[in-house]
Amino acid sequence: MDAAAPGLRERKRLATRRAIQLAVLELVAERGLDGVTVDEASRVADVSPRTFFNYFASKEEALMGDPPELPSRSAVEEFVNAGTSGGLLAGINRLLIRATEGSTNDIEMFHRRHALLKQYPQLFAMRMATMRRFEEEVAAVVARRLLIDDPTLAVDVRHLAEKSRLITLVSFAAMRHAWTCWADGESPSQLSERLTQSFDELRNLFASSTA
Amino acid sequence: MDAAAPGLRERKRLATRRAIQLAVLELVAERGLDGVTVDEASRVADVSPRTFFNYFASKEEALMGDPPELPSRSAVEEFVNAGTSGGLLAGINRLLIRATEGSTNDIEMFHRRHALLKQYPQLFAMRMATMRRFEEEVAAVVARRLLIDDPTLAVDVRHLAEKSRLITLVSFAAMRHAWTCWADGESPSQLSERLTQSFDELRNLFASSTA
DNA sequence: GCGCAAAATTGCACAGCGTGCAAGAATAGA
DNA sequence: TCTATTCTTGCACGCTGTGCAATTTTGCGC
Helix, strand or coil: CCCCCCHHHHHHHHHHHHHHHHHHHHHHHHHCHHHCCHHHHHHHHCCCHHHHHHHCCCHHHHHCCCCCCCCCHHHHHHHHCCCCCCCHHHHHHHHHHHHHHHHCCCHHHHHHHHHHHHHCHHHHHHHHHHHHHHHHHHHHHHHHHHHHHCHHHHHCHHHHHHHHHHHHHHHHHHHHHHHHHHHHCCCCCCHHHHHHHHHHHHHHHHHCCCC | CCCCCCHHHHHHHHHHHHHHHHHHHHHHHHHCHHHCCHHHHHHHHCCCHHHHHHHCCCHHHHHCCCCCCCCCHHHHHHHHCCCCCCCHHHHHHHHHHHHHHHHCCCHHHHHHHHHHHHHCHHHHHHHHHHHHHHHHHHHHHHHHHHHHHCHHHHHCHHHHHHHHHHHHHHHHHHHHHHHHHHHHCCCCCCHHHHHHHHHHHHHHHHHCCCC
């Protein structure tokens, strides 16, 4: 009773959730973040203001999509056990692409949100906050991979944690880079392609004597 | 009439500002972020609630220090004109150290703030938001440096901007890494030393075949 | 269909937040 | 001392976010 038969209750819940999100996105795009009250958005979404807060703690949370999540278990295991053959960064690259694929199912909302993230630092801040949890998850996976690639790392757990964290943070830097480049340009390409491009540039950066 | 003779008015202003910050830090450390109201903090700081909001837009802003700024003009110029002799990342490393030095003058508040940033994602988020402006400033400086190191980059302004942005984001990733490592450990070393250490690890990461 | 348990929606009350405004107090400078 | 400037304060007001309890809707076995 989850994906097979969501049930009327669950379907209505998702519909309400979506209605609220659309209402807020619509109004904010129209009048700006501070020009919209929860009451107005609730009227448009056709729910009571109280119900609004049952779904989201704030306008801002409604604007933001769901927090990013790790891709499927199999994709994670594939990355962890890839061995030293596949490049580490290339593996993280694939991992992040699969992770973003999940949230790109609604391209319309995706673009609107992105515009708002650029416009309102406050929203960007919230996004980064949700990213932090995701970072920890990725770092844990990277640590597992590092340990398999080089079991001797187990002798210094702290060093392993710090190393995987650094790799993760750098990877997320590349992701942010891809994101902004993709947004700044007239977005002729897919975000996933841009992500790979940024990872490539990252490697080039250190391959040359630039650094 | 700036640094030489701040004047009574300016001195009182700074005193009030500081009193508010100390009051909020004290109370939040005691009762948690949500256990403190602006009214209480105002009473402790001995100002009216209205005056509180004349200084800070929120509790959170009072908790956060001033936003980071680029170091002195001379330090920036030194970096920009270092030539290809000094490593680029090493230069950014120095730049960021000098930038953080400015905000570390009050070690007591610095530590308290840091503890709160770890504890409350909301505060961390705000911090990242203020960082974004700083990132842009650094990226602009990095672009100048790149252009001097390799004038041919001028033919493709977009590529130059993207490259400098990637370098900046990666550098900030190293900074965040240093910051968390410094906080996780029993902080036996200076933050600046840890920063250099993270930058070193970053280079090692790509020097080896790990990537 | 019927009816009951679970869950969702809603209204209400309430404390806190943040800002505009204008009056009053303190300061700078002549 | 006098005046212009700046800072502080109180007041009013609308918005935010949450607890609570009443009401409505849905799920499900009968």
